[in-house]
Amino acid sequence: MLRLSNSAFYNHSRVQVSTVSRAITLIGFDAVKSMAISSLLIDTLIERNPRPHLLKSLARALHAAVQARCLLPGKNEQAREEVFIGALLTNIGELAFWSCPTEQAGELAARLPDDNPTALQKEILGTTFVEITRSLVDNWKLGQFIHDVVSAGRPTSPAVSLVRHSVELAREAEQGWRTPAMEKLLGAIAEDVNEKTATVRDQVRLNTSEAEEIAVSFGIPQIRGLLPGGHENSETTDREAPMGDPALQLSILREISSTLASQPDLNTVCQMVVEGIHRAVGMRRVVLLMAGPGSNQLIPRKLLGPGTDNWREGFTIDRDSKGPVKSLLVDHCQILPPHPDGPLLPDCDAWIGTRPALVGPLSAGERLVGLFFADNGQLQATPSQDQLTAFSHFIQQAQLCVTLLARA
Missing domain, CATH: 3.30.450.40 (GAF domain)
Incomplete structure (x- = not known):
């Protein structure tokens, strides 16, 4: 908690925090609750089975959570933490699946990437990550906001829409920041937060750096290299290996x-x-x-x-x-x-x-x-x-x- 409380992500005043009581006073109970939930989730998943696909999914989840929190307009800290946790848990079904060392996980990992991952999930699992997520959200009673985020149909609020788009952004950014799909997505986010697309484009790039710092604070520095643009030219793509010269x-x-x-x-x-x-x-x-x-x-x-x-x-x-x-x-x-x-x-x-x-x-x-x-x-x-x-x-x-x- 102290490590997170002293990060730029939570501590905008840059005042050094050395006690838990001071941290609670400075950042509030909502942020503390968010830290506890996030830390518990990450520690539990990593401890069980740190396979590459889990780390990749976790990198996307944390990236989406940081984007949603940083992009949400206004200064309502409760709302900020709500969208952070909402984005972090939007793909909880996928995270839970990859954390389990099952035969199905090994088979699915061996056959990825695939042009139609949903169909592949259906073939191997008899269900999909989305369906697993919706069931977990209901069975674990994760709250109405997350239920609205993962439900089918139109978003019930701008905040729900922002979380959905942030999750999509985290995945699309792996293909680069200048793709046609990314431009369309940035436009949609701009509508969510009532900003210009150019402003949003600049902000999301900065938010990725925030995600790297948060990964270190949560004790998972190994996912920094999996975040888009963190250590390489963001205009390149990872689809093809470089060739010898x-x-x-x-x-x-x-x-x-x-x-x-x-x-x-x-x-x-x-x-x-x-x-x-x-x-x-x-x-x-x-x-x-x-x-x-x-x-x-x-x-x-x-x-x-x-x-x-x-x-x-x-x-x-x-x-x-x-x-x-x-x-x-x-x-x-x-x-x-x-x-x-x-x-x-x-x-x-x-x-x-x-x-x-x-x-x-x-x-x-x-x-x-x-x-x-x-x-x-x-x-x-x-x-x-x-x-x-x-x-x-x-x-x-x-x-x-x-x-x-x-x-x-």
Whole structure:
């Protein structure tokens, strides 16, 4: 509560809050109730089964909740918290489903994405997420406002309409902020809040940053990389994996060779290798893990790509690991398939272990001193053999640098 009370989202006065009683006085009981409900929901879901689709759905729910609260006109705090909780729970059926480690969840996850997700849900579950949500709202007696939001038919108030549009916005924003569908949606939101479309367009982009801060405050920083525009160019789309650029590969490899011929510097060479894997091989996210002197733990040294901020603290591997994460400790460059146990580092990233990746070791003699890891984040694309070959060429240059320095 204190962490949230000191966030810009709730504490507009920027006055430091150090006691719970002061927090209640400053932000009010409605905000405290909202925090408690949100925190309980998030903690319960994440604790049960932090599968990637749950984290993605949770990112959308939190994004929608922040948008609704920030866009609602007026200063009625009770109304603000009502739309926040309303948007957060609008897809409670989907959140509840993905939190359960069932066979149906595994089957549905394996067949997504799909051109007709509703039909796929009906086929596998015999029902849909929307129908599950409506049943839960009634059975759990979540209140009239949320009932109105998830019910079929026309919205009963501008606030209900705003929540529905905020939920739709959170999903559509994943395709970019300048799509025709987004323009139409921004116009609808502008009518909800009685503002100009241009004003709303600017506001929603700012609200996404607020959502990132709130994710950290709620203890789920791993979803920041799943929020639209948080760590990458918002005008791009995630539908297609980037491709390798052979000409750029050759150019960067020549630069590395020139550096090795003059004065080998491991830090410089590794930075160039990471950039080459990212820019020329075409992998969206790249990390070099290395062990410090006398340490048995590989920790991030070089990072590139969207959604890698959490890797600095959470992406660590013990060289004597015996659990699922041991699959990353390879002895040669290879394409690593998705792990059957799901996310390898769920507290750090939703996609490591659930998507194909390129992995390659860095050795000093027979001792593993580093590890290169590259993937495409949430994309399902498997790296090609050409990309694996180029990836291996770059790592060979880093390995050559280690060997030259060992001989010096």
